Amino acid sequence: MSDQTVEHYERVAADYDEHWSYDPDYVRRFSDAIVDSLRLTRSDVIADIGCGTGLYTRRLCRDVEPEKPVLCVDPVSAMLDRLPPSARMRPVVASAEDLATGRVELPDADRVDAIILKESLHHVASREETLAGLAGLLSRHGRLLVVMLPRTIHHPLFREAHERFAQLQPEPAEIVDMVSAAGLRASVSYRTFHTAIDRERYVRMLEARYMSVLGEFSDDELRAGIDQFRHAYRNDPVLRFDDHFAFIKGWVKPG
Template identity: 30%
Template sequence: MKSDILNHFDTIAEVFNRIWYFSEEYKNFVIRHIHHDLALTSDDTLVDIGGGTGTFTRRLKDESGAIKAYCVEPSRPMCDEAEKLENITALCMDAHTFMSTEIPFSKLLLKEVIHHIDNRERFWQRVYYQLPDRGKLLIITRPQHTAFPLFTSAKAAFARNQPPYELFESQLKACGFDVISAKRSHTFTLPKEHWHEMLRHRFMSDLGIFSDEEIEEGINEIDGIYSEETIDIIDNLIFITATKQNGKPV
């Protein structure tokens, strides 16, 4: 993960859970599909790469009864928050460093982080090698053109940083994984001031390039489009599930 991305998450670690709080319904929506796609059971060891403050990691561990759950997070302040949670193990390292530890696992989650991992082909090969037969990984990502109510230059920055999901599919298939993708959408409503706060805190790393003045200009642009006191947030997500099949070569 690039150092500028790490520095961005370092600065928002203490407020991350609050500013990323969309709604309980939204969190339930995402968690439900993670359980389904990874087929989490009490026999699993889960690794959550880029798990941030560990809130999703802990909930997945508690609800599935998994043997163990690791929150792997390269930002030290974010990992410090995850270390406060019970029932999960927080490791301050990046994705490649974690793979070099050869810690065994059966399920791997990459929620909204895959575009931050470099040398992905090598990463996929190592994951394939270390997964047991029928082990799974799940990528949760977004299309290049987001439906979030962002200002124009923020949407352009998002598109530049977001590889097409088809690239991930082809890389995984090349390693020998069986791959299934599903597009799912969830709409929820926030008070506009809450959305403004999220933007000011640069809740997405793509917003880290903008100055305070540019963020305020962007908020004014958004307010010119959305006149109500609340704002609808449409989150289009792509869930890519890759399964290691018994007998298939790497």
Template identity: 40%
Template sequence: MDDTRSHYDRLAATYNANWEYSEEYLAWMTDTIAKHLDVAGADTLLDIGGGTGIYSARLRRLMSPPARVFCLDPSQAMLGQAPEGVEAVPAAADDAVRALAERGVPQVDRMLLKEVVHHFEDPAATLGRLSTALGPGGRLVIALLPPTLDYPLFRAAHEVFEARQPHYDDIAETLRSAHLQVSVAHEAFELEIPVATYVDMVRDRYMSLLSAFGDTELATGVREMEAAAPESGVYRFADRFVFVTGSRDG
């Protein structure tokens, strides 16, 4: 966890720029999360590993006042950028239940875990604990990347990703074991990113998996990417997500 925290502390200053891609992408992702999470009827939302609050703030605008939105993240540097109105919670996912209780919130209506489960040492145990903070009629959404990526990374990066990424079927089974009603949906957004921009993002290790590579290894990977880059100078690829939803009976 310390390595993960250090990674995001280092990226905090450039995190939004690296992950926002475009206003169209942000709008699509927000709308897709909101659809699966059904935020309109919720009074409380917990964004686990929410970083700088990119989506916490946007989802809050879709909820009726005085809804409370909590952005939980172990990185103080990330949470320091959380927008006004989003309640920053400096804690790891395993401490979420305690952190909420300290704020007088024993349970929440909605819970979002976007691209975070691969950081859990024991996903089944952590998700089991988090499910106890989901109130009657509550809904939990886990947005994760599929087992293989379309991203134009170098070969070794793809191999590391595939070795580490939890499978959505296992996540779905974990939620069923927590006595939640489960559904699985696949969504995608077509991205266009200039090669130079994306290569700079890779050099900056914008994905946590890139921290697995030393400077020399990363430079070798970047050269591999540049050698295979399209002549158009633009990467075009699908950003694919799997949305696993767990709902509790009211």
């Protein structure tokens, strides 16, 4: 993760949950999809890498009730500081690269059964090497899940933000190949989450740079983009759009 990205998440940490919890049912549905995709059980040792404030991890813990604490891994300590005190979550200040290379060791675990990377892999520079290193941390029945947006998204952003996002976001097919190259069996499925949000609340989210791509713009550029957004959606007090996500799963080959 670049210094610029770390600074972005340090700035938004205090208000992060407010921006993403506008629809509690969305969080529930997304967490359910992760649990279902990885077939998580109480006995699994789970690492949520790039977990941020643990918004989705908390729900996962309530549903799965893991016997061992979920390893909540994030390189931004300000985000981990927002984790509620819980015996089911253990914060680990580290990046995906730190774990993959062994610079930071897994606490109280030689291997993990399930690794989650939800919307965090695009922040990793050396993705292929990092995925290979993470695959090496999996148990003999281990699974790895990368959740990511495609390059074209339906969020009601302004034009330049859509263009910048497409430039920075990897293609899901590339990640599938990397997971396979890491020695795992790989598959991809797509899931859609319907979203509705009040337009003025969304403006506040844009102003707060709720997506990391918005950190790529200066204050003046962001204001101009929001003006463009306001004009485009002037007749829509409630914004409705579909979130399409690629769920890329890798699992250890038998034998």
